[in-house]
Amino acid sequence: MKTYQLPAFLESYSSLKDRTIRLRFGTNELSPQQMADIHSSLNCTGFLAFNPEPFSTKQIYDIDALKVDFDAGKTPGQRLRGTLYRLFEQDNEGHKTFADYYNSKMEIIINHFKKKIDDLKMPILR
Numbered sequence: 001m002k003t004y005q006l007p008a009f010l011e012s013y014s015s016l017k018d019r020t021i022r023l024r025f026g027t028n029e030l031s032p033q034q035m036a037d038i039h040s041s042l043n044c045t046g047f048l049a050f051n052p053e054p055f056s057t058k059q060i061y062d063i064d065a066l067k068v069d070f071d072a073g074k075t076p077g078q079r080l081r082g083t084l085y086r087l088f089e090q091d092n093e094g095h096k097t098f099a100d101y102y103n104s105k106m107e108i109i110i111n112h113f114k115k116k117i118d119d120l121k122m123p124i125l126r
Helices: 032-041 057-065 076-090 098-121
Strands: 008-015 021-027
Touching: 076 098
Parallel strands: none
Antiparallel strands: 008 021
8 A cells, every 4th residue: 555645634533442542634625546545545554644744755755664563453352252242143052141151162262272282291102
C-alpha cells in the first residue's frame, strides 16, 4: 500500500474503555484517487502523521521508511475467545452460560498441550 496525504481536520476524539483512542477526521471533497486510496486502507494497520502544513518530500520519505511492527487488530487470545463465543452461539453443548462453556473449552485446549509436554518427556524405547 502506498503512502498518501490528504488535507484533513481533526473533528473529535474519544477514549475507549480498552484505553485506546478513536480519532475522527473530516476532509473537503476528495478526488476519485484519494477516495480509492482511503478505501484500499480500510482495516489495515499503519501510521498516522498529522501536520498543519503539507509534508515535505523528506518527511514523506521518512514516513515511507517506517515499518509496522504491531497489529492493531485483535490479539490471538481475543480471536480465540471470539471464535469460542460463535461456537457457543451455534451449540452451547449443554452449558448455561458462555463463561462455563469458555472454561470447559479452555481446559480441553490446555490439557491437549499439557499432554504434548508429557509426551516429549517420555523416554524413547527401542
